[in-house]
Amino acid sequence: MNIAVYGREVDNAVPCFQTLISHARESGMGLYLFDSCYTMLKQLMELPPEVKVFGSADELKGNVDYFISIGGDGTMLDTVTMVRKSGIPVLGINTGRLGYLTSTSSDKTESALNELLRNNFSVDERVLLRLETNKSVFGKTNFALNELTIHKKDSSSMIKIHAFLNGEYLTTYWADGLIVSTPTGSTGYSLSCGGPIVAPRSGNFVITPIAPHNLNVRPVVVSDKNVISLEVEGRSQYFLASLDSRSVTIDSSIQFAVRKEEFTFNIIRLHEGNFLKTLRNKLNWGLDSRN
Numbered sequence: 001m002n003i004a005v006y007g008r009e010v011d012n013a014v015p016c017f018q019t020l021i022s023h024a025r026e027s028g029m030g031l032y033l034f035d036s037c038y039t040m041l042k043q044l045m046e047l048p049p050e051v052k053v054f055g056s057a058d059e060l061k062g063n064v065d066y067f068i069s070i071g072g073d074g075t076m077l078d079t080v081t082m083v084r085k086s087g088i089p090v091l092g093i094n095t096g097r098l099g100y101l102t103s104t105s106s107d108k109t110e111s112a113l114n115e116l117l118r119n120n121f122s123v124d125e126r127v128l129l130r131l132e133t134n135k136s137v138f139g140k141t142n143f144a145l146n147e148l149t150i151h152k153k154d155s156s157s158m159i160k161i162h163a164f165l166n167g168e169y170l171t172t173y174w175a176d177g178l179i180v181s182t183p184t185g186s187t188g189y190s191l192s193c194g195g196p197i198v199a200p201r202s203g204n205f206v207i208t209p210i211a212p213h214n215l216n217v218r219p220v221v222v223s224d225k226n227v228i229s230l231e232v233e234g235r236s237q238y239f240l241a242s243l244d245s246r247s248v249t250i251d252s253s254i255q256f257a258v259r260k261e262e263f264t265f266n267i268i269r270l271h272e273g274n275f276l277k278t279l280r281n282k283l284n285w286g287l288d289s290r291n
Contacts, residue, residue: 001117002030004060004088006079007070010040013095016070016106017041020093021048023110027117032064034082061086066116066268070106072096077244080128081141085263089123091116092267100187103278104270115270122269126184126200127224128261131243133254143261144243146185150232150256151177151210151240153249158213159234165226170207173217177210177240180228180258187283195219200275205258230256 003024007013024031025048033041035055041047054060060067060083067090069079076092083090092102093109104112115121131142152159161178163170181190186198186206195208196219205228208219222228232239233252241250279285 001028001066002032002064003116004032004034004054004064004067004082005037005070006034006067006075006082007037007095008075008078009071009095010037010044013070013106014041014044016093016095016109018045019109020068020070020113021051023113025050027113029113029117032060057082057084057086060088064088066091068093069102070095071102073101074245076101077145080143080145080244080265081246083265084141087263087266089266089268091121091270100278100283101184101267112270116268121271124200124267124269124275125264126267127182127203128263128265129180129182129205129224130259130261132257132259135254137241137248137250137254138243138246141246142243144185145182145265146188146244147179147181147190147242148256148258149177149179149189149210149240149242150230151242152234153236153238153240155234155236157235158211159232159236159239162231162233163207164229165222167227167229170220171217173209174213175209175211175217178230179206179208179210180230181206181208182224187279190219193219196221197279205260224260226259228256228258230258232256 032052032054035053038053067088069076069092079090093104094102095106128143161173179190183198183200190206190208193208193210195206198204204221205224238249
């Protein structure tokens with residue numbers, strides 16, 4: 001069995017990496033480290049000579065059985081662009097704060113590897129959204145696990161975003177920006193802007209305005225079979241477009257079309273966790289101090 005490992009901030013997670021590398025070696029697992037991660041770790045600890053290095057998604061397909069993300073939710077989102085459409089299941093080990101997507105705590109690293117060896121886990125398939133534009137904006141990584149966000153950039157003035165469903169006019173949002181989220185992203189930025197929580201595999205997108213000027217404009221849930229088209233304009237020449245944690249500057253000539261991606265992102269769930277437990281434990285869902 002071969003595993004690939006990625007971490008964004010290595011300094012705070014050295015004990016976790018040490019445990020993982022040591023146990024993987026004792027268990028006879030093949031180990032691949034992301035190139036920048038390998039460089040940082042080599043300065044902090046001694047790495048076994050058999051550790052291999054990878055730098056792109058093309059080097060993983062056919063060589064790696066599982067992908068392990070060490071860090072927080074931002075690190076987990078990075079792995080989406082690494083595994084891409086390979087279908088490699090990803091286990092998130094949390095060394096950050098909330099760890100909504102990274103459900104396994106760092107002190108359970110060794111037991112998590114044992115569960116992988118025993119094939120004692122389930123795979124949670126998560127829908128991605130795909131962004132198509134009339135000019136290349138995000139290149140080959142034009143997909144997201146959480147959301148697409150369009151936001152004002154250089155001015156305090158609100159922007160106008162014209163939205164269409166399958167070519168039919170929906171409305172014009174006068175707001176600071178707009179979020180189109182997947183069910184996974186519904187518990188992130190969209191939720192903080194007043195959007196609803198949508199369960200995984202519900203087959204929906206959520207369209208959530210950011211600080212809308214019109215108080216009667218509320219988040220709307222639509223089927224992910226729809227194509228959501230967006231056009232943006234405003235007093236400023238430039239705007240900000242983000243896919244998960246990746247952001248670029250755009251202008252009003254960019255036209256957006258959002259649809260469901262053809263492939264999914266596969267999250268490894270060890271048997272102590274599921275979506276409903278995560279809602280209660282991570283977001284304190286339904287917590288009432290009176291009870």
